[in-house]
Amino acid sequence: MKFLSRPFFLVAAFIACGLFVADLQATPTTPDKDKAKKPAAEAAKDAPKDSKTQDDHKGHEKKSSHSNKDNKSKSDDKSRNKKDKKDDDQKKSDEGKSKESKSKPEKKPPAKETKPEKKPAPKPEPKPEPRPEPKPETKPEPKPEPKPEPKPELPKPPVPARNPKSAAVSVAEADVDFAWQGEYAGCVYTPGAGNREIGLQVVALGDGAFDGVVYSGGLPGAGWDGDRTTTIAGSREGALLTMSGLLLSAEVQPTHALIRDTSGAPIGTLKKVFRRSPTLGKSPGRGALVLFDGGSADWFEGATMTDDGLLQVGGTTKLLVRDFYLHLEFRTPYMPYARGQGRANSGVYIQRRYELQILDSFGLSGEPNECGGLYRQKSPDVNMALPPLSWQTYDIYFTAAVFDAKGNKITPAYITALHNGVPIHSSYAIQAKTGAGRPEGAEAMPILLQNHGNPVMFRNIWIQPVGSAASDCH
Secondary structure: HHHHHHHHHHHHHHHHHHHHHHHHHHHOOOOOHHHHHHHHHHHHHHHHHHHHHHHHHOOOOOOOHHHHHHHHHHHHHHHHHHHHHHHHHHHHHHHHHHHHHHHHHEEEEEEOOOOOOOOOOOOOOOOOOOOOOOOOOOOOOOOOOOOOOOOOOOOOOOOOOOOOOOOOOOOOHOHHHHHOOEEEEEEEEOOOEEEEEEEEEEEEEEEOOOEEEEEOOEOOOOOOOOOOOOEEEEEEEEEEEEEOOOOEEEEEEEEEEEEOOOOEEEEEEEEEEEEOOOOOOOOOOOEEEEEEOOOOOOEEEEEEOOEEEEEOOOEEEEEEEOEEEEEEEEEEOOOOOOOOOHOEEEEEEEEOOOOEOOOOOOOOOOOOOOOOOOOOOOOOOOOOOOOOEEEEEEEEEEEEEEEEOOOOOEEEEEEEEEEEEOOOEEEEEEEOOOOOOOOOOOOOOOOEEOOOOOOOEEEEEEEEEEEOEEEEOO
């Protein structure tokens, strides 16, 4: 028995090992605890089967191989059943866990604070590159037609050099002495008399020679007492003009004059002044007729204009006048070498019968044949002549003479005249025609701006007729 039982035990052990290996290959991998429990359970179940098999093997040795096969298949079935059972248990366990997990609320992680993303600064759009302008098609220039050869121009005569002794009608044409000529006014001090106003008129005579007149109280029409005057004379050397007389001397410059007494002591300084007529540029009154405003000389016969819009001498109005008020502005030329009646001579011939003289009488005494005088009949009440190249004014009020039917003069003509705003004749009864004037009569006559050969200029001429016998045209 011992001999027989040992081989049977070995066979049973071999079968058991084979079943164990087969079971390991067939079942899926489980946790370590299941692997540890599986061999013990299988060994407990297989142990009685092995003992039963040993008893059967003793009587049936030949059938051992068949029984081994049957046992192997049975163990395979048992292992499959165990596997299915484990699978069911595992499935139920998983379902239970899933139910528990569903029943318990899931804890959500706290939401993270989302910070707003910084938007990138917009990139400046690239400026479009300027496209080159298409070049215009260049067409071949037509060949110029041959021009006829110009005819040779005749040579122009040379412009003669200006005679320095001729009349200057502008400051630009004046000589260097013109800067010293003019009016000076101020205050001087003399012992016993104290401070007193005086005026000085400096007259250019050409080649640096000058005459001067000192007026006590101020310049004519501006403080002069009409009585006392003192004459001085001198010459210019460089920028200094030295003049002297019986009572005083003067050192004159273009802007001022230093006055000295007979001992040579300075007694005062006079400043150069530029006086302007208060009626200069006066506008026409109501009902006035503009005879000349620089636009045209249509209201004059025989008159010409300069390029800069001034009226020259020699014109006669087309208007025949009786009683009127006339405003007229004139400018005498600068003629330092001329003397007397040859120094800027002209005149306003009223009705071509009565002449109110125009002359460069600056610094003169004021005679009937000087500026403002009724020619050869009456001197002006004051010589209001300003330096040459200054614009001056005449404001004339005239009443025509009255004649009866037989031609006898009943009432003389009357004149009131203002020279540079200062009365020089006040309601003066004109005795007769003046100089080369036309004979007196009852008929209306025009106004003549006398041409005496000197370039006297006129502007802003207008007339305002008075009464019913105002004027007619011819």
